[in-house]
Amino acid sequence: MTVNEQTYGAGWAADYDMIFPDGPGVDATVDALVAYAAKSGAAEPVALELGVGTGRVAIPLAKRGIRVHGIDLEPTMLEVLRAKPAAVEVTDRLTVAVGDMTDVETFLTPGAPTKYDLVYTVFTTISALPDGAAQKRCVQAASQVLAERGRFVLEVALPRLDSFDGAGRRSRHVGKFGDSPTMETARLHLVDQVIESEIVMFSPDGRVRVQPIHHRFLWPAELDLMAEAAGMRRVSLTPGWKPGSFTPSTPLYVAEYVLV
Ligand SMILES: C[S@@+](CC[C@H](N)C(=O)[O-])C[C@H]1O[C@@H](n2cnc3c(N)ncnc32)[C@H](O)[C@@H]1O
Structure with missing residues (x-):
């Protein structure tokens, strides 16, 4: 693997x-x-x-x-x-x-x-x-x-299944990671028990970093x-x-x- x-x-x-x-x-x-x-x-x-x-x-x-x-x-x-x-x-x-x-x-x-x-x-x-x-x-x-x-x-x-909308999507502000305000976007695949998400960090210097997560x-x-x-x-x-x-x-x- x-x-x-x-x-x-x-x-x-x-x-x-x-x-x-x-x-x-x-x-x-x-x-x-x-x-x-x-x-x-x-x-x-x-x-x-x-x-x-x-x-x-x-x-x-x-x-x-x-x-x-x-x-x-x-x-x-x-x-x-x-x-x-x-x-x-x-x-x-x-x-x-x-x-x-x-x-x-x-x-x-x-x-x-x-x-x-x-x-x-x-x-x-x-x-x-x-x-x-x-x-x-x-x-x-x-x-x-x-x-x-x-x-x-x-x-x-x-998982908080009720945090997803009817299409199985979620988008939310998750506070600051270090000094970077951070958003999360996520998609729920209910039958596979998988949440695919991206952590999007907005650095004060203008950089945007995206870290994907696969969560089963x-x-x-x-x-x-x-x-x-x-x-x-x-x-x-x-x-x-x-x-x-x-x-x-x-x-x-x-x-x-x-x-x-
Ligand atoms: C959420 S992090 C947790 C790290 C640490 N245990 C902690 O509490 O901060 C998950 C870790 O699992 C490792 N990992 C993912 N798949 C793995 C696998 N098949 N075998 C061993 N480690 C794996 C990743 O590289 C990562 O370091």
Whole structure:
């Protein structure tokens, strides 16, 4: 599989941290991942992040003492990660490699652990995969590297179907990315469960940058079936990184699986 511009390809690497800066949300994510890793019972848990990107979550998780291996299909995202001083500080606990999260053979590379106490994918990275078949392969791959008492944890966005008009289109102002006022245009393909969008950033210097996104959303029940086919069962489902109730406008869910 190759990463194209719609699945966070090379065009994203330079802008990614500006568009999605570290924020308070990262602390909640890292706190929760530390707790999931502890549930494995391992004295020194080893974690695998699928689609590690620029290390937004992997670096602070390694700082918390967890050994993290991250894989990503896009080398330029990993270059940005490696160049961060914060990543250099944790090189004894953080390793990264190019790998395809839908193909376990690509991330069982020499030197990388073969089993993990925590396998995780955050920021709805599973939706960057093109279709349900690729997502199913990803879940299968995760199950193959999960330690006996390990946890597979996914953060997945829920779509707001009511934000689209009758023709399945949406166009909206989404605030400022860095110093650039930003618009989003999107098209919903309901049956394929795909939202195709463009993030359009208007820089103060007059430049206009356009980043396309292909997002294949999936409901918890579908993810449960993929996990079941891969020999796992769900043990928790929360509307975000903390317990709570789901409402029609809940923006995301976090699902936790173990091997059966
Ligand atoms: C939304 S970004 C998330 C990055 C990071 N996890 C974070 O939380 O900021 C999605 C990442 O998944 C990577 N990606 C897309 N398809 C992939 C695949 N098949 N295998 C591995 N990584 C992939 C992209 O290159 C990108 O870095």
